[in-house]
Amino acid sequence: MSDQPQFQLDGQSIPFQPGDTIMQAAHRTGVYIPHLCFHPQFRAHGSCRLCVVHMQGKTVSACTQPASADLEVHSETTELRQLRLRLIQLLFAEGNHFCPSCETSGNCQLQALAYDLGMTHYHYDPFYPTRAPDGSHPDLFIDRDRCIQCDLCGRASEQADHKAIYLLAGRGQHTHVAFRSDDGELGSTQAQAEDRASHVCPVGCILPKSGNYPDIAGARLYDQIPIHAQGNHRRDEGGTHDD
Amino acid sequence: MAESPIEWLRAKSDFPEWDTDLAEQTLLHQHPAPFQPERALQSLVVLQQQFGQVSPPMQTWLASKSGVTVADLRSLVSFYQFLEPTPPPRYHLRFANNIIEQMSGVNDLVNQAREALRSVDCIVDTTSCIGLSDHPIAALINGHPITRLNRSNIDALCQLIRAGKPLQEWPRRWFDVDNTIHHPGPLTSYPYARGQGLALASQQGQQWVLSRMEESGLRGLGGAGFPTAVKWRLCGQQPDPVKYITCNADEGEPGTFKDRFYLTAQTDQVIEGMAIAAVAVGASKGYIYLRGEYLYLVEHIEAVLQQWRARGQLGTGFDIELQLGAGAYVCGEESAMLESLAGKRGIPTSKPPFPGQKGLFGKPTVVNNVETLVAATYILQQGSSAFRSVGTEHSPGSRLHSVSGDCRQPGLYELPQGAPVQDLLALCGAEDAHCVQSGGPSGALLLRHQFQTPLDFESPGRGGSVMVFNRDRSLWDITRNFTRFFQHESCGFCTPCRAGTVAMNHLLDRYGQPAAAGLKTQTRVDMIELVELMQHTSHCGLGKTAGLPVLNYLNQGAGHE
Numbered sequence: 001m002s003d004q005p006q007f008q009l010d011g012q013s014i015p016f017q018p019g020d021t022i023m024q025a026a027h028r029t030g031v032y033i034p035h036l037c038f039h040p041q042f043r044a045h046g047s048c049r050l051c052v053v054h055m056q057g058k059t060v061s062a063c064t065q066p067a068s069a070d071l072e073v074h075s076e077t078t079e080l081r082q083l084r085l086r087l088i089q090l091l092f093a094e095g096n097h098f099c100p101s102c103e104t105s106g107n108c109q110l111q112a113l114a115y116d117l118g119m120t121h122y123h124y125d126p127f128y129p130t131r132a133p134d135g136s137h138p139d140l141f142i143d144r145d146r147c148i149q150c151d152l153c154g155r156a157s158e159q160a161d162h163k164a165i166y167l168l169a170g171r172g173q174h175t176h177v178a179f180r181s182d183d184g185e186l187g188s189t190q191a192q193a194e195d196r197a198s199h200v201c202p203v204g205c206i207l208p209k210s211g212n213y214p215d216i217a218g219a220r221l222y223d224q225i226p227i228h229a230q231g232n233h234r235r236d237e238g239g240t241h242d243d
Numbered sequence: 244m245a246e247s248p249i250e251w252l253r254a255k256s257d258f259p260e261w262d263t264d265l266a267e268q269t270l271l272h273q274h275p276a277p278f279q280p281e282r283a284l285q286s287l288v289v290l291q292q293q294f295g296q297v298s299p300p301m302q303t304w305l306a307s308k309s310g311v312t313v314a315d316l317r318s319l320v321s322f323y324q325f326l327e328p329t330p331p332p333r334y335h336l337r338f339a340n341n342i343i344e345q346m347s348g349v350n351d352l353v354n355q356a357r358e359a360l361r362s363v364d365c366i367v368d369t370t371s372c373i374g375l376s377d378h379p380i381a382a383l384i385n386g387h388p389i390t391r392l393n394r395s396n397i398d399a400l401c402q403l404i405r406a407g408k409p410l411q412e413w414p415r416r417w418f419d420v421d422n423t424i425h426h427p428g429p430l431t432s433y434p435y436a437r438g439q440g441l442a443l444a445s446q447q448g449q450q451w452v453l454s455r456m457e458e459s460g461l462r463g464l465g466g467a468g469f470p471t472a473v474k475w476r477l478c479g480q481q482p483d484p485v486k487y488i489t490c491n492a493d494e495g496e497p498g499t500f501k502d503r504f505y506l507t508a509q510t511d512q513v514i515e516g517m518a519i520a521a522v523a524v525g526a527s528k529g530y531i532y533l534r535g536e537y538l539y540l541v542e543h544i545e546a547v548l549q550q551w552r553a554r555g556q557l558g559t560g561f562d563i564e565l566q567l568g569a570g571a572y573v574c575g576e577e578s579a580m581l582e583s584l585a586g587k588r589g590i591p592t593s594k595p596p597f598p599g600q601k602g603l604f605g606k607p608t609v610v611n612n613v614e615t616l617v618a619a620t621y622i623l624q625q626g627s628s629a630f631r632s633v634g635t636e637h638s639p640g641s642r643l644h645s646v647s648g649d650c651r652q653p654g655l656y657e658l659p660q661g662a663p664v665q666d667l668l669a670l671c672g673a674e675d676a677h678c679v680q681s682g683g684p685s686g687a688l689l690l691r692h693q694f695q696t697p698l699d700f701e702s703p704g705r706g707g708s709v710m711v712f713n714r715d716r717s718l719w720d721i722t723r724n725f726t727r728f729f730q731h732e733s734c735g736f737c738t739p740c741r742a743g744t745v746a747m748n749h750l751l752d753r754y755g756q757p758a759a760a761g762l763k764t765q766t767r768v769d770m771i772e773l774v775e776l777m778q779h780t781s782h783c784g785l786g787k788t789a790g791l792p793v794l795n796y797l798n799q800g801a802g803h804e
Contacts, residue, residue, distance in 0.1 A: 172744070
């Protein structure tokens with residue numbers, strides 16, 4: 001352990017293995033860097049940008065930046081917390097997120113991080129997008145209004161389920177999650193409720209059609225313990241928690 | 244059914260019915276193995292030109308031939324603006340809506356054309372800069388450029404459309420593109436001896452070429468100014484035996500059109516530059532990534548490539564393939580370009596690894612701008628000291644500036660690096676210039692008192708694209724044009740750019756509304772904060788710089804609304 005190379009994260013030594021990113025090493029050590037699109041079991045995406053950290057005078061995403069010995073990395077600074085707050089607010093403003101009625105409320109990583117970063121309002125004018133939902137699957141419902149374009153479903157479907165059902169399409173603000181079927185509907189794919197991809201969504205975009213609202217407020221995942229203390233989980237991710 | 248290999252390139256308004264035999268024939272004419280999965284985007288581009296659309300049945304057919312799923316093809320069609328899944332109108336008129344065209348009255352022209360073409364089988368809309376800002380107002384009709392449109396000749400054009408006149412019968416001069424160099428310099432006027440630099444490179448070998456490039460101090464002329472020798476060396480050092488040379492001809496920076504010139508008038512030098520780079524790094528395959536807006540250059544470039552092959556200078560050991568983009572500015576970002584070359588959506592990838600380590604198809608790849616390759620050819624033939632004899636210590640050599648806007652002679656001017664903006668303005672006849680946007684929308688806004696700023700990599704006024712504005716122009720309109728452009732061209736991958744470019748437009752619109760002073764001040768603060776957020780957290784250069792026009796406006800534009 002002692003000859004393992006290390007870098008400094010907010011003054012704490014973080015050992016890392018060759019090929020690690022800053023995020024992978026921090027995650028293994030149990031140090032939380034806010035994130036949404038990162039998942040330790042899947043390849044990095046680097047799109048949500050919430051894991052931005054400072055190193056060598058640059059701002060980089062911890063989930064894509066390779067770790068190297070003697071780096072001095074800063075994460076929990078006032079400046080970075082403010083950047084992350086604004087990113088979360090942008091994510092809220094660009095979708096249609098109605099926490100009080102959302103099936104994922106209390107179990108949602110976007111919502112949990114918003115609380116964690118002290119979000120009290122949108123700050124940006126809401127975009128009120130009109131994005132087509134998909135209810136074609138017998139067990140799953142897709143509400144694209146809540147999608148944050150993180151591609152976790154795409155990566156889980158490819159890397160864990162070996163089905164490669166989900167993908168991103170469109171450009172710019174019209175980017176949207178799509179499905180690999182001839183008619184483009186989820187119901188025409190091999191997707192199943194038990195798939196890893198069906199349970200990896202960090203927000204309320206991929207939803208089961210039944211069994212929603214199982215817990216009363218107060219007993220939900222992030223009601224008692226904030227996300228920075230317990231990490232990114234999905235209530236129903238089936239024992240394959242993020243750490 | 245038989246047709247010439249380049250039939251699909253012709254400007255046409257009568258599109259053939261969808262026919263799988265014709266489709267296969269067209270694709271096979273264009274490439275021996277068109278159904279490799281990584282060719283999917285190219286096949287869509289060719290089919291789009293041939294049939295005027297890439298409809299769902301066409302996508303299904305291509306999916307069955309290539310093994311790429313229909314959903315993946317749909318995702319390409321939804322990303323690239325020039326791919327249309329719907330049946331084509333007989334005429335699709337796309338006006339460039341860069342600020343230069345806006346100043347020349349493109350909005351009125353669009354309205355005039357729409358009014359005149361009601362209930363006619365024609366779509367009139369707009370697109371980002373098409374590399375013809377020196378011929379405003381320019382438009383693409385069914386993918387081919389029409390230049391110098393104005394209030395009077397638009398009537399004649401609309402009449403031809405109303406009469407259903409085939410494009411082949413339209414006046415040829417409408418399609419004229421002038422590539423005059425108004426002020427030549429070393430790169431555009433030396434006695435070029437074709438193949439001489441390459442022969443020398445082949446004789447002397449890899450290390451010798453790299454040393455010459457190092458001595459020259461050449462820096463990438465696509466905008467970033469990264470030392471070319473460092474790029475080549477990094478790629479050459481990689482153990483992987485398969486390496487690629489790519490030429491970035493996705494000239495999308497609004498106001499730029501130098502590559503249009505080089506690819507038309509100095510095509511040999513571009514090709515030779517690629518072949519020299521191939522010697523320097525040990526590559527056997529090269530790609531030219533040409534923006535879809537430059538479709539009309541394909542025939543010429545292919546012909547020149549063919550001449551090189553016929554002489555045995557290409558095709559044995561190193562060959563070059565030409566691929567087309569399809570209306571996506573972000574593909575000018577090197578890693579997005581490599582994704583697009585591999586047949587995917589043009590989403591920039593994370594760096595590191597850099598293209599020199601892991602680029603096209605995961606192999607070490609050199610990405611050079613068109614002009615950089617021309618300069619490499621110059622350096623090998625004329626010597627690195629000749630190259631260094633002009634320019635500055637840190638920005639040696641010269642470069643072409645694309646000048647557009649309020650001046651007597653818009654067009655191309657080659658100047659040594661470090662020449663002040665005012666020299667360029669004097670040459671192009673811009674005595675009344677009030678300000679200059681240098682280096683494209685994300686570059687510097689220079690006011691009159693800053694016209695002594697040098698055009699080089701060390702100063703804010705990098706040049707390349709130089710848009711000139713006189714006192715009558717509204718900096719507000721200019722800024723809004725640029726922020727709308729970035730919103731339209733964001734790839735949508737990362738939060739700060741995808742959502743930030745939209746939020747920026749909301750804020751800017753709010754700033755333009757009459758409001759209490761307090762609200763105005765707050766909006767200003769919010770905009771500056773958003774510029775910084777995008778700068779610090781975006782995934783690629785597009786997002787990092789997409790907010791800069793607003794900062795320029797707030798810093799420089801006050802009182803010039």
